Amino acid sequence: MALVKLNNRGVRSATTFGSISGLGEMRFIKKLTASGDEDLSFVDGTDDVVLDDTYKEYLFTFKDIHPENNDGHFSFQGNAAGGSGYNETITSTYFRAYNNEGDSDTAVSYSASNDQAQETTFQELAQGIGNDNDQCTSGYLHLFNPSSTTFVKHFISRCNTYEGSDYSIDQYCAGYINTTSAIDEIQFKMLSGDIDAGDICLYGIN
Numbered sequence: 001m002a003l004v005k006l007n008n009r010g011v012r013s014a015t016t017f018g019s020i021s022g023l024g025e026m027r028f029i030k031k032l033t034a035s036g037d038e039d040l041s042f043v044d045g046t047d048d049v050v051l052d053d054t055y056k057e058y059l060f061t062f063k064d065i066h067p068e069n070n071d072g073h074f075s076f077q078g079n080a081a082g083g084s085g086y087n088e089t090i091t092s093t094y095f096r097a098y099n100n101e102g103d104s105d106t107a108v109s110y111s112a113s114n115d116q117a118q119e120t121t122f123q124e125l126a127q128g129i130g131n132d133n134d135q136c137t138s139g140y141l142h143l144f145n146p147s148s149t150t151f152v153k154h155f156i157s158r159c160n161t162y163e164g165s166d167y168s169i170d171q172y173c174a175g176y177i178n179t180t181s182a183i184d185e186i187q188f189k190m191l192s193g194d195i196d197a198g199d200i201c202l203y204g205i206n
Helices: none
Strands: 002-008 009-016 026-034 040-045 057-067 072-080 088-101 106-110 117-118 121-129 137-144 152-164 168-176 182-188 197-204
Touching: 026 040, 026 057, 026 137, 040 197, 057 121, 057 182, 072 152, 088 121, 121 137, 121 152, 137 168, 182 197
Parallel strands: none
Antiparallel strands: 002 009, 026 197, 040 182, 057 137, 057 197, 072 121, 072 182, 088 106, 088 117, 088 168, 137 152, 152 168
């Protein structure tokens, strides 16, 4: 029987499996900061970006993404290795929960207008972002094993948005990029207008 010793530094040893310390370690790779940019792109091998088989999981974090235009829709797409155009086929699902500042309009719902079924457009991650000075969205996108040439590329995203009409919207999106080609480029943009401000950081997870 395997015995695993735990303490405040996590897993330390395992009698059957040997040392397993370091599993799940997250390593910072690259930070991009928007300042009136049409898009922010992470391209493997460019400007110190790593997006290959070095890691089986990648995490993008979004901090205070502020749109140029009111009612901004923050989105992403990928490129297969050697591809162009950020138009990979995506199938996805999209849920949201919301509450307004007056506590008079609340709901949890499936948003069919934001999902995709074998479509090649940019996938929305956050919708309705306000462009007042204090409005923005923050969240994350997990991308799993993008370098695989056997499986499709699963992703999970969650964002909280300060919406233009003073709502808090919790948005959950998940799906897969339906290709067995390696994905080595990821681009983020607003569906209309520029990304006025905000940071996106990329991490690799062992």
